[in-house]
Amino acid sequence: MQKEKNSSDAFTGLEAAIVLIAFVVVAAVFSYVILGAGFYTTQKAQETVYKGVEQATTNVQLIGNVYGLTGGRTTINMIKFSINLAPGAPAVDLRTLNIVFAKQDAATLKIIQHANETTPVGLDYFTAQVNGQPPNVNSLSGTQQVEITFLVDPIGPSEKVNIEIRPGVGAALPFSKTAPASIESINVLS
Numbered sequence: 001m002q003k004e005k006n007s008s009d010a011f012t013g014l015e016a017a018i019v020l021i022a023f024v025v026v027a028a029v030f031s032y033v034i035l036g037a038g039f040y041t042t043q044k045a046q047e048t049v050y051k052g053v054e055q056a057t058t059n060v061q062l063i064g065n066v067y068g069l070t071g072g073r074t075t076i077n078m079i080k081f082s083i084n085l086a087p088g089a090p091a092v093d094l095r096t097l098n099i100v101f102a103k104q105d106a107a108t109l110k111i112i113q114h115a116n117e118t119t120p121v122g123l124d125y126f127t128a129q130v131n132g133q134p135p136n137v138n139s140l141s142g143t144q145q146v147e148i149t150f151l152v153d154p155i156g157p158s159e160k161v162n163i164e165i166r167p168g169v170g171a172a173l174p175f176s177k178t179a180p181a182s183i184e185s186i187n188v189l190s
Helices: 009-056
Strands: 060-069 076-085 098-103 110-114 125-130 146-155 160-166 173-178 186-189
Touching (some): 060 160, 076 160, 098 146
Antiparallel strands (some): 060 186, 076 146, 098 110, 098 160, 160 173
């Protein structure tokens, strides 16, 4: 008579297969979670990069000359220039645009804001008009050119001024100009 062997080899192989399948399922779920988190992080990083590029690039360009007008005086008391958008730039809300003006020797800056229909004309506001014709416009879009005009404290001969255009979104556009040695009624600031 042969003695029956109690073999558990078959059950050990089945248990090993179940454990292996469990490890594979857990690894697959873990991989799915890690990949999902990676895709989410990549999407957020991409949005951040696009927002950073939008904030860092200037959308506004200076077109042509910067003029100083006297209004019959011996000093310049008004600045006029034209702006438009860089190619492919989104529209700019002129109501959020500020112009920072300072004379070279002055210790203070003057911030000039957009004038609307109810704003009194004065040293603290600029007008934005298409082709220099009323009414004031509130936005700049496409290939449109807008003429900016604002009053300033008197600028004398050969006096240097700093002007910075600060749109609500995007980088500022700074430039410096100098009044001519001889002031006329219309002057090109160089």
